[in-house]
Amino acid sequence: xxxxxxxxxxxxxxxxxxxxxxxxxxxxxxxxxxxxxxxxxxxxxxxxxxxxxxxxxxxxxxxxxxxxxxxxxxxxxxxxxxxxxxxxxxxxxxxxxxxxxxxxxxxxxxxxxxxxxxxxxxxxxxxxxxxxxxxxxxxxxxxxxxxxxxxxxxxxxxxxxxxxxxxxxxxxxx
Amino acid sequence: xxxxxxxxxxxxxxxxxxxxxxxxxxxxxxxxxxxxxxxxxxxxxxxxxxxxxxxxxxxxxxxxxxxxxxxxxxxxxxxxxxxxxxxxxxxxxxxxxxxxxxxxxxxxxxxxxxxxxxxxxxxxxxxxxxxxxxxxxxxxxxxxxxxxxxxxxxxxxxxxxxxxxxxxxxxxxxxxxxxxxxxxxxxxxxxxxxxxxxxxxxxxxxxxxxxxxxxxxxxxxxxxxxxxxxxxxxxxxxxxxxxxxxxxxxxxxxxxxxxxxxxxxxxxxxxxxxxxxxxx
Ligand code: SF4
Numbered sequence: 433x434x435x436x437x438x439x440x441x442x443x444x445x446x447x448x449x450x451x452x453x454x455x456x457x458x459x460x461x462x463x464x465x466x467x468x469x470x471x472x473x474x475x476x477x478x479x480x481x482x483x484x485x486x487x488x489x490x491x492x493x494x495x496x497x498x499x500x501x502x503x504x505x506x507x508x509x510x511x512x513x514x515x516x517x518x519x520x521x522x523x524x525x526x527x528x529x530x531x532x533x534x535x536x537x538x539x540x541x542x543x544x545x546x547x548x549x550x551x552x553x554x555x556x557x558x559x560x561x562x563x564x565x566x567x568x569x570x571x572x573x574x575x576x577x578x579x580x581x582x583x584x585x586x587x588x589x590x591x592x593x594x595x596x597x598x599x600x601x602x603x604x605x606x
Numbered sequence: 607x608x609x610x611x612x613x614x615x616x617x618x619x620x621x622x623x624x625x626x627x628x629x630x631x632x633x634x635x636x637x638x639x640x641x642x643x644x645x646x647x648x649x650x651x652x653x654x655x656x657x658x659x660x661x662x663x664x665x666x667x668x669x670x671x672x673x674x675x676x677x678x679x680x681x682x683x684x685x686x687x688x689x690x691x692x693x694x695x696x697x698x699x700x701x702x703x704x705x706x707x708x709x710x711x712x713x714x715x716x717x718x719x720x721x722x723x724x725x726x727x728x729x730x731x732x733x734x735x736x737x738x739x740x741x742x743x744x745x746x747x748x749x750x751x752x753x754x755x756x757x758x759x760x761x762x763x764x765x766x767x768x769x770x771x772x773x774x775x776x777x778x779x780x781x782x783x784x785x786x787x788x789x790x791x792x793x794x795x796x797x798x799x800x801x802x803x804x805x806x807x808x809x810x811x812x813x814x815x816x817x818x819x820x821x822x823x824x825x826x827x828x829x830x831x832x833x834x835x836x837x838x839x840x841x842x843x844x845x846x847x848x849x850x851x852x853x854x855x856x857x858x859x860x861x862x863x864x865x866x867x868x869x870x871x872x873x874x875x876x877x878x879x880x881x882x883x884x885x886x
Contacts, residue, residue: 454649467723497673497713506711507664507673512754512787534754535787535846556653556845557754557789558878561669562660579725580673580713592656594649594847605786605846 436590440488440529449551449595451602456590457553461490461532462573465511467581469519476522483574484583487527490553494532495580496570497560505570505586509560510534513552517541524548532593536605546601553593554604566591608742609689610886612698615746618884619702622748623678624710626882627670630661633816634793634879637854641791641844650849654791657844657877668711672878675712676750678703678732679810685741696734704728715753735807747814749881755792755874758784761806764868773798773870774833780872781837781853786846789876793817794837794856797871799863808859809873814881817855826858 433452437445439459449455462484464472472482493513497506513533520531521544530550534557537545545552555563569587576582596604630638638661642654664671680699692698707714707729716730717723760783762776777796784792797808820827833856843849854877863869 495673495713495715497670497675498711500668500711503669506713507670507675509673511674512757514787534789536785554786554845554847556656557786558672558752558876559656559660560673561664561667561671562656564669565663579727580715581725594845596847604848 439490439588443549446529446549446551447599449598450600451595451598451604453595455553455593455595457490457593458589458591459587461492461586461588461591462486463492463494463584463586465493465495465581466515467578468575468583469516471575473519473522486523488529490530490532491523491528492532492555492586496564497580499570505564505567507560508564508567510555510557513537520544524550537597542597542601542603545597546599549599551595551599552597554596555591555593563591607687607689608685609691610744611692612690612695613692614886615695615698615744616702616705618746618886619680619699619748620706620709622746622882622884623703623706623712623750626748626880627675627710627712627750628668629665630671630878631816631881633818635661637817638877641851641854645844645849645851647843647849649847650844650851653844653847654851670712671880672752673713674715674752674754675707675729676752676880677716678729679749679751680732680734681747681811681814682734682736683739683745684736685743686738687742688744699732699734700730703730703732744886745883746886747881747883749814752876752878755784755788755876758788758874759809760872761802762870763802764870766866766868768868770829772868773829774836776870777833777856777872778836778840780874781842782840784874785842788874789878790842790846790853791844791851791877792853793875793877793879794853795873795875796856796858797873798858798860798869800861800869801863802869804861805869805871806873808861809871812857812859813873813875813879815857817857817879821858823860826860830856830858
């Protein structure tokens with residue numbers, strides 16, 4: 433089923449998503465990949481607050497190439513989600529709304545998605561030029577020193593993703 | 607004896623890095639067209655069409671095909687009658703990487719130490735493989751390697767008794783494990799024989815062979831054809847979401863080996879299998 437959804441989503445919209453749905457996202461999402469996750473984890477361990485409020489938000493596992501002059505962003509496709517698996521269940525328990533990436537997740541992540549009524553989307557890996565066209569605004573909001581791995585706030589319009597894992601425990605990858 | 611100024615190497619490496627990350631080679635574009643025509647799943651076809659559109663946008667708007675513009679792997683085949691002047695060859699290659707990745711708006715994805723992990727901010731150093739060959743020319747081959755697929759690559763130290771069936775199982779199990787993580791449809795480079803490091807190097811080098819070309823050795827060519835069918839029968843499909851095209855090519859290189867061994871390396875590459883050559 434093809435759907436157009438505004439992000440962040442409400443509970444009902446999340447519940448209605450089913451593995452296999454083709455979804456166009458419009459609204460705000462955040463980027464974070466390996467180094468940003470590591471830093472967020474370290475902050476939590478020290479009892480500090482995260483640099484962004486992740487409750488109900490979507491994290492896109494992505495580190496873009498640099499933007500040319502006058503452009504919003506460079507190439508901007510998903511990175512492999514599995515490398516974030518170590519950190520993900522904790523973030524979902526804290527209220528993270530969903531994730532966009534590519535590739536398999538551990539059972540612990542799949543269980544946390546069901547438990548928290550969350551969702552895991554895939555964007556097509558290696559289509560970074562195409563995907564960049566759906567990003568209309570990009571702003572570094574934390575960990576600027578990490579370069580491509582900094583946390584960015586993105587405004588997206590009709591950003592194409594596919595529901596891989598839904599809150600009912602369905603998963604598209606065999 | 608022919609003198610070559612290393613500046614020429616720097617300039618070539620720089621422009622090659624920019625070109626290879628924005629324009630996919632003809633053999634790979636053709637392979638993607640073929641994939642599109644033969645894919646049976648509707649969603650698979652839709653994804654392959656997106657990949658084709660992605661290539662057009664990348665080329666026309668100079669946006670890298672993929673944001674992971676890779677760690678640069680450079681093969682240098684140096685004619686034995688060449689004498690380099692004007693500086694150190696390795697520095698010249700890295701200067702070319704620095705220049706290309708900076709001026710070309712390519713992502714800097716290299717960290718200075720595998721444990722301490724500070725980004726070098728210019729994508730250096732490259733991984734450089736040198737070989738000395740007859741003649742007075744220098745052939746530069748660059749293949750930026752993305753790590754979504756690199757991370758799924760494997761080396762197996764099989765026993766001679768495992769034979770060709772063992773090799774087939776090794777290839778299939780590596781591809782199965784890679785699944786959606788390696789951005790299928792993939793290109794698979796395989797090295798069989800040699801030593802631990804030799805088979806890995808052959809697997810990497812095999813990825814630079816044009817897709818659609820086969821090994822000159824009859825049984826290896828047959829193996830390539832058989833394994834491509836077997837891989838596509840796995841059903842992983844484009845983006846790992848199911849379908850009949852899981853790989854577009856499998857390129858195998860072989861080398862003599864020890865009486866006690868049968869090393870096999872499987873280097874997995876994604877559909878953005880970038881390779882570019884230039885002869886100076
Ligand atoms: S595996 Fe290839 S296509 Fe996928 S993100 Fe990495 S470089 Fe890009």
